[in-house]
Amino acid sequence: MALSDVRAFAALYASGDKTCPERKVALVKHRRNLDARQAEIDRRRDILDGKLKRYERILEDRK
Known part of the structure; x- marks a missing residue:
């Protein structure tokens, strides 16, 4: 809540x-x-999870 709204x-x-x-x-x-705001956070987390999975696959393929 913005400070003006709190006031x-x-x-x-x-x-x-x-x-x-x-x-x-x-x-x-x-x-x-x-x-x-929570919906936006959840959306961004999903995007990040996808990127992390992609990097995990890349690193796993290098082994």
């Missing part, structure tokens, strides 16, 4: 329970961002 969330929190709906929206947005 906005803290301000909402300080305003009390009447801001629960807004805080929930902020947390849902943050969760979506985390999910998207």
Whole structure:
């Protein structure tokens, strides 16, 4: 969560329970961002795993 979002969330929190709906929206947005980032990490890990397997085959063939 960006610092500006954390500050906005803290301000909402300080305003009390009447801001629960807004805080929930902020947390849902943050969760979506985390999910998207995790998906990108997983995609990049898969690419890296493919490259590692290719190098393992090359090195194994040299033996």
